[in-house]
Each structure stands twice: as structure tokens, then as C-alpha cells.
Amino acid sequence: MFHRESGIFKTTYSADMALYPLPIAKWTVAILALIFVVIVPLTVHEYYLSILNLIFIAVVGALGLNILVGYTGQISIGHAAFMSVGAYTAANLAVRLDLPFWITLPAGGLMAAAIGVVVGMPSLRIKGLYLAIATLAGQLIIEWTINHVPAISGGAQASIQVERPSLFGVSFNTQGHLYFFLLFFAVLAIVATLNLVRSRIGRAFVAVRDQDIAAEIIGIDIYRYKLLAFAISSFYAGVCGVLYTYYFGIANYEQFQLIVSIDYLAMIIIGGLGSVLGSILGAVFVTLLPIVIRILMENVGSLFFTTAEMANVISGLRLGVFGGLIIFFLIVEPEGLNRLWRNIRSYFRVWPFSY
Amino acid sequence: MGASAQRADVREGDNQLVVKGVSKRFGGVTAVQDVSLEVPRGSIVSIIGPNGAGKTSLLNMISGFYKPDTGQVILEGQDITQKKPSDVAALGIARTFQNIALFSGLTVLDNLMLGRHVLMKSGVLSSVIYWGMAQKEDIAHREAVEEIIEFLKLQDLRKQPTSALAYGLRKRVELGRALASEPKVLLLDEPMGGMNQDEKEDMARYVLDVNQERGVTVVLIEHDMGVVMDISDRVVVLDRGRGIAVGTPEEVQRNPKVVEAYLGKSKGGGGA
Ligand SMILES: Nc1ncnc2c1ncn2[C@@H]1O[C@H](COP(=O)(O)OP(=O)(O)OP(=O)(O)O)[C@@H](O)[C@H]1O
Numbered sequence: 276m277f278h279r280e281s282g283i284f285k286t287t288y289s290a291d292m293a294l295y296p297l298p299i300a301k302w303t304v305a306i307l308a309l310i311f312v313v314i315v316p317l318t319v320h321e322y323y324l325s326i327l328n329l330i331f332i333a334v335v336g337a338l339g340l341n342i343l344v345g346y347t348g349q350i351s352i353g354h355a356a357f358m359s360v361g362a363y364t365a366a367n368l369a370v371r372l373d374l375p376f377w378i379t380l381p382a383g384g385l386m387a388a389a390i391g392v393v394v395g396m397p398s399l400r401i402k403g404l405y406l407a408i409a410t411l412a413g414q415l416i417i418e419w420t421i422n423h424v425p426a427i428s429g430g431a432q433a434s435i436q437v438e439r440p441s442l443f444g445v446s447f448n449t450q451g452h453l454y455f456f457l458l459f460f461a462v463l464a465i466v467a468t469l470n471l472v473r474s475r476i477g478r479a480f481v482a483v484r485d486q487d488i489a490a491e492i493i494g495i496d497i498y499r500y501k502l503l504a505f506a507i508s509s510f511y512a513g514v515c516g517v518l519y520t521y522y523f524g525i526a527n528y529e530q531f532q533l534i535v536s537i538d539y540l541a542m543i544i545i546g547g548l549g550s551v552l553g554s555i556l557g558a559v560f561v562t563l564l565p566i567v568i569r570i571l572m573e574n575v576g577s578l579f580f581t582t583a584e585m586a587n588v589i590s591g592l593r594l595g596v597f598g599g600l601i602i603f604f605l606i607v608e609p610e611g612l613n614r615l616w617r618n619i620r621s622y623f624r625v626w627p628f629s630y
Numbered sequence: 631m632g633a634s635a636q637r638a639d640v641r642e643g644d645n646q647l648v649v650k651g652v653s654k655r656f657g658g659v660t661a662v663q664d665v666s667l668e669v670p671r672g673s674i675v676s677i678i679g680p681n682g683a684g685k686t687s688l689l690n691m692i693s694g695f696y697k698p699d700t701g702q703v704i705l706e707g708q709d710i711t712q713k714k715p716s717d718v719a720a721l722g723i724a725r726t727f728q729n730i731a732l733f734s735g736l737t738v739l740d741n742l743m744l745g746r747h748v749l750m751k752s753g754v755l756s757s758v759i760y761w762g763m764a765q766k767e768d769i770a771h772r773e774a775v776e777e778i779i780e781f782l783k784l785q786d787l788r789k790q791p792t793s794a795l796a797y798g799l800r801k802r803v804e805l806g807r808a809l810a811s812e813p814k815v816l817l818l819d820e821p822m823g824g825m826n827q828d829e830k831e832d833m834a835r836y837v838l839d840v841n842q843e844r845g846v847t848v849v850l851i852e853h854d855m856g857v858v859m860d861i862s863d864r865v866v867v868l869d870r871g872r873g874i875a876v877g878t879p880e881e882v883q884r885n886p887k888v889v890e891a892y893l894g895k896s897k898g899g900g901g902a
């Protein structure tokens with residue numbers, strides 16, 4: 276992604292509008308493909324692959340949330356609940372009807388989209404904090420419902436075990452296999468989002484965010500587009516929930532509680548609102564943070580704390596660092612890591628002629 | 631410049647847009663009281679009047695932002711009084727705002743592309759896939775937008791975010807966004823407000839070109855009497871919510887009620 280654009284002039288509109296406007300960017304994509312498809316799976320240890328797998332899943336969810344929050348200017352504190360809708364839809368279909376992932380995955384997404392539209396309905400009348408509270412209510416109602424309706428949640432534990440996905444008789448039952456499965460959907464989500472945000476629909480989302488009156492005057496039905504943003508965003512969330520289910524081999528409501536909604540909001544705030552790259556950076560950052568803290572504490576913290584205290588210290592520290600970072604990015608760098616990345620890039624772009 | 635005598639293409643009696651006796655109250659304030667307006671196809675009709683006369687409110691009723699308490703708005707024979715702004719736009723009425731309302735987070739190019747929203751069709755699925763239908767559509771509409779960019783001399787600003795532009799340029803981009811939708815009727819709310827003399831002349835030129843070369847019917851709110859008298863086929867005068875005079879620029883200038891409305895107030899809004 277190191278763009279070098281001096282001396283390159285685009286001569287056709289299609290070239291000007293291309294996803295990778297510069298020839299060098301195509302090479303970047305090829306190199307990234309080589310790294311992620313060949314080198315990483317051949318060289319990286321199973322444990323680290325499992326972390327990468329979590330990042331891939333988070334990328335899908337963060338992209339979806341960013342479409343709603345960053346691009347369309349709405350808010351949702353209910354996204355973890357939409358994930359659980361996807362998760363339980365897929366788990367039920369997989370267990371009861373023995374359906375394969377390529378049916379359960381879109382089905383989970385669609386069910387989440389439908390529920391997301393309902394929860395997003397108040398956005399037609401209210402904004403900001405009020406909408407946040409309304410979606411929070413949605414989160415809690417969905418959590419409660421799944422927990423109290425055995426027909427959905429599969430009984431006392433409120434969890435449903437599913438088999439790992441398989442394709443043409445090959446089961447993705449190691450982290451190494453899941454790596455390809457999840458990488459595929461992460462890339463699919465990234466490309467779909469890049470396309471969406473540069474198209475007519477994506478421009479309309481930004482129009483609704485920037486200037487709702489002007490959006491109406493150029494013929495954008497604001498209500499339709501707000502609900503559409505909720506639908507698309509929740510679809511991503513639902514798919515994300517299905518991926519979690521296949522990754523863990525179980526659909527469990529505890530993985531989709533309020534704190535997870537907050538985690539995902541943190542991803543896009545830290546990564547950068549209204550940015551695809553920001554969603555990815557945020558997903559990487561927020562997934563790695565607790566792991567890095569844990570490793571640090573296990574090595575350094577054991578000098579100060581007993582093993583029994585350690586779990587509390589780690590989770591406390593995680594929350595503290597998290598809160599601090601969110602506040603930092605909201606106040607100091609609202610464009611998030613994405614902006615920091617751009618600053619670094621534009622420094623090197625003209626390097627060595629720095630002015 | 632084009633006073634009504636030169637305008638053979640404006641056929642009297644062929645009214646593209648008709649406003650019939652509309653009124654609008656806000657609490658105790660009567661913003662517009664029983665105002666009627668006839669806009670012949672291909673004409674430039676100006677609405678003038680002192681501050682607070684109800685000009686913007688009248689425009690808001692035409693474009694669907696305000697629902698009139700009484701009266702009707704009729705576009706080419708179709709009653710559009712109760713339509714949503716987005717539907718009014720789709721029927722071919724575009725407008726600009728007194729206080730510029732651009733999409734500040736987007737580039738000039740994207741603002742203009744958004745102007746073509748109603749002319750484009752791509753849904754979610756073809757947008758997500760992009761290569762193929764959506765891309766083809768984007769390129770076709772990009773060509774139309776480039777033509778407007780050239781017309782308004784915005785070539786150097788294509789990729790600039792509109793928030794970075796000077797005031798006069800933002801007004802021009804807003805005109806471009808309205809034009810991009812290929813409107814039948816263009817409503818302009820003080821397009822020259824806050825501009826210097828040079829910028830005003832440029833804008834007046836663009837408005838005339840839009841009208842004469844592109845055949846767009848224009849309804850213009852403007853305080854600058856020089857410009858209004860120069861380019862309008864017909865002038866409607868509002869004062870405290872009521873229509874007090876209609877006619878050619880010459881007729882209106884001679885109307886004693888108009889003279890009184892302007893001279894009788896401390897706020898004259900641009901000298902006559
Ligand atoms: N949404 C609204 N709510 C309450 N009052 C309004 C509203 N819109 C307009 N008004 C009132 O209606 C009257 C007419 O306002 P309007 O903006 O139409 O005047 P105008 O002729 O456009 O004035 P200006 O030349 O200053 O732009 C004013 O008294 C204004 O305060």
C-alpha cells in the first residue's frame with residue numbers, strides 16, 4: 276500500500292475510478308496475497324494462526340459496523356446481539372437440518388439483517404444518544420430472548436454445538452484449515468465494502484451522514500437509506516456471528532454480550548470512522564491488545580502479583596487501556612489509526628523531498 | 631442581457647410550474663399568506679422581497695420541505711403538494727440553499743455524482759459486485775458530470791473536499807450538483823448572496839446559460855436588484871408573506887407598492 280503517484284496521469288474514467296488507482300498498488304495486493312495465502316500458513320505456528328483467525332472474523336464485524344456508524348452516521352450498541360442472531364440461526368440450521376455453511380452463513384446474515392432493520396427503526400425519528408439507547412435496548416432484549424427461549428438457544432446452557440464447516444468432504448477442523456476459511460470471508464468482506472462505499476449506495480450513505488436536508492433534495496430517501504445501512508451492517512454482523520460459531524464450534528450467548536458491542540465500537544473509533552483500512556487496523560489492534568497485555572503481565576506482572584490476582588489485574592488493565600485509548604482517539608485523533616497511517620504514508624510518498 | 635423581449639422561446643400560457651394560493655404559518659408567525667406563482671416553461675422567474683418576506687418558505691413548499699396549510703403546487707399538471715422532497719427531486723425539481731448545503735466530507739466530484747443519484751439505478755447487490763453493471767453506470771454518469779465540471783470551470787477542484795473551498799466556489803459547486811440531476815425546474819435561493827461583484831457576474835452568466843443553453847426553467851430568489859432586473863422574464867414581489875406585485879422587471883420597478891415595500895423599511899436588501 277505504498278503509493279507512489281508522481282508522474283502518473285490517468286487517461287480514462289475507469290482508470291481514475293479503479294479500486295487500485297496506481298499500478299504499484301496492484302503489486303502491493305499481489306505481495307499481500309503471497310504473504311497471506313502462502314507464506315503465513317506455511318510458517319506461522321498454530322497458536323498464532325488462531326489469533327489471526329480471530330482477527331479475520333473481527334474484520335468482518337468491524338467493516339459492517341463502520342458502514343453504519345462511520346459512513347452513514349448512525350449508531351448501534353446492539354451489534355453483538357445481531358451477531359448472536361446470526362450465530363443461533365446458523366447453529367440451529369446446521370444442527371437441526373444438517374445444512375452446510377454456504378447456506379447457514381447467508382441465512383444467519385439475512386436473519387440478522389431483518390432483526391437489525393427492526394432495531395434500527397427508531398433511527399427514523401431519533402439520533403445520537405437517543406438512538407444509542409434504543410439500540411442498547413435492542414441488545415438487551417435480544418440477549419434476554421435468546422437466553423430464555425430454549426427453542427432458539429438449545430436448552431439449559433443456552434448454547435449449541437456445531438461441527439466445523441466442510442467443503443467437498445474436507446472439514447476445516449484445524450486452525451490451519453480454518454485460516455483459509457476465515458481469510459476467504461475477510462477478503463470477501465473487504466472487497467465488498469470497498470465496492471459498496473465507492474458506489475451510488477455508498478455515496479448516498481455519506482450524504483445522509485453529512486447533510487440530511489441536502490440528501491433529501493437530491494432525491495435520497497433518507498429513511499430508506501438509514502434502514503438499508505442498518506440492514507447491510509447487521510448482515511455483516513450476522514455473518515461475523517456465524518464465523519465465530521464455526522470458529523469456536525459452538526454458538527454461545529456469552530460471546531455476544533454488551534461488552535462485545537463496545538469492543539466493536541472501539542475497533543472503528545480507534546481504527547478510523549468511515550474508513551475500510553481503519554476497520555481492519557482497528558480489528559487487528561483491539562484483538563491483539565488483550566493478548567499483548569496478558570503476555571506482558573504473565574512475564575512482568577508475576578513479579579508483583581500472585582497467580583490468583585493475575586486474572587483480575589489483566590481484565591482491569593485491559594478495560595483501563597481500552598477506555599483511555601477510546602478517549603484519546605475521540606478527542607485527539609478522531610480519524611483514528613487510519614489517519615496516523617496516512618500521515619506516515621504521505622511522509623514517505625514524497626520522500627526524500629519532504630517539502 | 632436577456633430581457634423578456636428577446637425571449638421568443640418563452641411561451642406565455644404554458645406554465646410548467648404553478649403555485650396556487652399557498653399559505654404557511656409557524657405558530658403565531660404567518661410566513662406565507664395566499665401566494666400564487668406561475669412559472670412559464672423556459673423562463674427565469676425571480677422572487678424578491680425584504681428579509682423575512684417568506685421567499686425561502688415559498689421555495690420550501692415547492693420542493694416539499696414544508697407542507698402548505700392551504701393551496702397547491704402543480705408541476706406540469708401533476709399535483710405535488712404532498713410529495714416528499716426526495717420524490718419532488720425525482721420528478722425534476724432541483725434546488726440550492728441560501729446557506730450552502732454541500733456534503734462537506736466528499737469531493738467536488740462526488741458531490742456532483744450524488745446530484746445524479748435519482749438518475750442512477752445500481753442497487754446493493756450490483757454495487758457490492760461493482761465490476762460490470764455498477765461500474766458501467768458510474769462511468770456513463772461520470773461523463774455527464776465531467777461536462778458540468780467543464781461548464782462551471784471546476785476542473786482543478788474535482789478531487790478537493792468541498793469543505794476546503796472558498797464561499798463563492800461552494801455556491802458554484804452547489805449549482806453544479808443541482809444541474810447534475812438534469813432538472814426541469816431549478817430553484818435557486820440567493821445564489822449570489824455573499825459574493826463579490828466579479829463572482830456575482832460569473833454566477834449571473836451561469837444562470838443565464840443554464841436557462842438558455844440547457845433550457846432549464848429557473849426560479850430565482852435574489853436580493854441584488856441589478857441582477858434580477860437584468861436576467862428575469864418575470865418578477866414576483868413578496869412582502870410580509872403576501873404577494874404584492876407580479877410583472878416584467880420594468881412593470882415591477884414602476885409599481886408604487888413595491889417602491890414602498892423597499893423604501894418603507896430600514897432593510898432594503900441591495901439597492902434598486
Ligand atoms: N421552520 C420555521 N419555523 C418557524 N418560523 C419560520 C420557519 N421558516 C420560516 N419561518 C419564519 O417565516 C418568515 C419568513 O421566513 P423566510 O425564511 O421564508 O424569509 P425570506 O424571505 O427567505 O428571508 P431572507 O431574505 O432573510 O432569506 C420569517 O419570519 C421566519 O422567521
Ligand SMILES: [Mg+2]
Nearest residue numbers: 685686687728
Ligand atoms: Mg431566505
